[in-house]
Amino acid sequence: QKEVEQDPGPLSVPEGAIVSLNCTYSNSAFQYFMWYRQYSRKGPELLMYTYSSGNKEDGRFTAQVDKSSKYISLFIRDSQPSDSATYLCAIENTGGFKTIFGAGTRLFVKA
Amino acid sequence: EAQVTQNPRYLITVTGKKLTVTCSQNMNHEYMSWYRQDPGLGLRQIYYSMNVEVTDKGDVPEGYKVSRKEKRNFPLILESPSPNQTSLYFCASSSPYGEGISGYTFGSGTRLTVV
Secondary structure, X not given: OOOEEEOOOOEEEEOOOOEEEEEEEOOOOOOEEEEEEXXXXXXXXXXXXXXXXXXXXXXXXXXXXXXXXXEEEEEEOOOOHHHOEEEEEEEEOOOOOOEEEOOOEEEEEEO | OOOEEEEOOEEEEOOOOOEXXXXXXXXXXXXXXXXXXXXXXXXEEEEEEEEOOEEEEOOOOOOOXXXXXXXXXXXXXXXXXXXXXXXXXXXXXXXXXXXXXXOOEEOOOEEEEEO
16 A cells, blocks of 8 residues: 555646545654645646644645545645646655655646 | 756666766755656655765665765766666755745656666
8 A cells, every 4th residue: 555645637627616636645653744736847846735634725725634534635726727737745754854745646727 | 046956857878877867956955855756656755865974765765876975966876777767857855844844846857768
């Protein structure tokens, strides 16, 4: 079993839709939960992070962590074609040197 | 501009011919890491370094070497490349967490093909 499971998609939605991206993880020792966005032929870039359980909102993006069920979510409201990318969830230990990534979900937002 | 620079961007080589992929960061980050990205497997950590002269194995270290002689540089060495090392490689750096978590800053990637 992978330590972080993520549906690879692809996920295709119309412009303006609400997008829900999800991951599950198995190791409860990790305290930081991140979402990275990766455009084609680019390196991943940190989109959002949360520490422990709870929600965090940044503009159209909301990250959610439920440690009791080991479930990580990213919601994108009013999705735009520019949101088309691969989204990778990641868990990280305290100290930051051990990061485990999900396989990534490819998202296509159609104009 | 704050960045992680990898070179080369693309490399085709033959089995057994030693190669080095360079990585340099200009953000004075303590942590640096190498990942490989393969379809369906995502990003897997090869080696990481917590500071100068401090390195450790990640999840897939076999066939790779690293060194950290200077804070800004973290080269990845393949002593005898094999076709199963054909992949997209990323170097990344970060600071220890305190106020203002930054996560990893990634380079643009090196696409390596071993024939």
